[in-house]
Amino acid sequence: MKLTLKIWRQQNNQAKGHFETFEVSDVSKDMSFLEMFDVLNERLINEGKEPIAFDHDCREGICGACSMYINGRAHGPWHETTTCQLHMRAYNDGDTIVVEPWRASAFPVIKDLTVDRSAFDRIIQAGGYISVNTGNAVDANAIPIDKTDADHAFAAAACIGCGACVAACKNSSAMLFTSAKVSQLALLPQGDPERKQRAMDMVAQMDKEGFGSCTNTGACEAECPKGISLANIARLNREFIAAGFSSEA
Numbered sequence: 148m149k150l151t152l153k154i155w156r157q158q159n160n161q162a163k164g165h166f167e168t169f170e171v172s173d174v175s176k177d178m179s180f181l182e183m184f185d186v187l188n189e190r191l192i193n194e195g196k197e198p199i200a201f202d203h204d205c206r207e208g209i210c211g212a213c214s215m216y217i218n219g220r221a222h223g224p225w226h227e228t229t230t231c232q233l234h235m236r237a238y239n240d241g242d243t244i245v246v247e248p249w250r251a252s253a254f255p256v257i258k259d260l261t262v263d264r265s266a267f268d269r270i271i272q273a274g275g276y277i278s279v280n281t282g283n284a285v286d287a288n289a290i291p292i293d294k295t296d297a298d299h300a301f302a303a304a305a306c307i308g309c310g311a312c313v314a315a316c317k318n319s320s321a322m323l324f325t326s327a328k329v330s331q332l333a334l335l336p337q338g339d340p341e342r343k344q345r346a347m348d349m350v351a352q353m354d355k356e357g358f359g360s361c362t363n364t365g366a367c368e369a370e371c372p373k374g375i376s377l378a379n380i381a382r383l384n385r386e387f388i389a390a391g392f393s394s395e396a
Contacts, residue, residue: 148174148235151243152187154199160255160263166245176236180223181206181213183235200259206231208372211309215260216247221311221370229309229372249310251319253357266356267308267324273352274345275328277337296334303330305373312367312375318359323367325353326383327375333386343393346386 149172157164171187178186181203188198204210213230217223223233238244246260254262306327313319329346332338338345361380368377 148172148176148238148240150174150183150238150241153243153245154260155247156199156259157248157256159258164256174235176234178235179206179231180215180217180233180235181231200257200261202261203231208232209307211307211372214249214262214264214309214311214314216249216314218245221249221314222309222372227372227374229307232372249314251310251313251358253319253321254310254313262310264308264310266358267310267321269356270321270325270349270352271328274341274348275332276341277332278340279337290336292335299378300331300334302376303327303334303379306331306371306375307373309372311370311372313358315366315370316359316362317364317366318362320361320367321353321356321358322361322380322383323371323375323377325349326379329386330379330382333382342386343390346383346390350383350387 149170152169152171153166154169155164156167169187171183171190174183174186181201184199184201191198202212202214204212206213208229208231211229213222215222215230217230217233222228222230224237225233248254248256248260249262249264251262253266254264257263304327306324308324310324312323313321329349332345333342365377368375
């Protein structure tokens with residue numbers, strides 16, 4: 148396959164960015180999207196040019212680092228698929244592909260397609276933890292948990308923190324991410340000690356980082372590579388309201 152790539156280049160957060168056009172040939176349909184980028188970067192290095200900076204780690208759809216906006220969609224055209232798991236058979240010979248970094252003030256560009264997503268880390272640090280007693284591990288069946296609650300908690304915990312929800316939202320909201328992290332602990336008895344303060348602190352940090360408010364359009368769920376449900380946002384709202392009433396009592 149021969150493809151035309153229009154890729155965002157930006158030296159750093161202070162520099163003015165622009166699109167550069169690259170022609171790539173001999174692209175196999177069996178390549179992943181990132182493998183296609185590897186081939187392009189190898190060519191650029193051999194030509195003495197600066198390679199395109201992009202983030203990646205596991206390349207197995209687990210780490211969430213491979214965050215790219217491809218032809219106007221977070222992670223590309225395949226449903227519930229990360230960029231690293233997107234393969235070139237999704238495209239046809241002669242296609243033009245436009246690749247950009249996440250667009251959000253809370254995710255400043257580091258270079259080219261790489262953005263700083265440490266705002267998510269600070270939201271987790273604000274309340275995404277539980278109190279535990281040190282010592283020997285408790286038996287797995289020592290705390291009975293309802294199967295439905297366990298399933299919902301596991302589904303929320305599937306969030307990989309890639310930021311696609313923020314990129315897809317018109318307001319660059321982080322509500323889906325934050326609600327997933329709150330939900331996975333709020334649904335389990337282990338999360339009870341910090342339950343009320345967790346919702347207040349994580350929402351406060353989310354606002355401090357500059358993320359926008361929820362648009363209620365559902366774009367976040369539609370583009371999430373792990374299919375995180377909007378039901379988590381509703382749960383976060385309930386947790387936040389309940390915590391607010393408790394603090395006023």
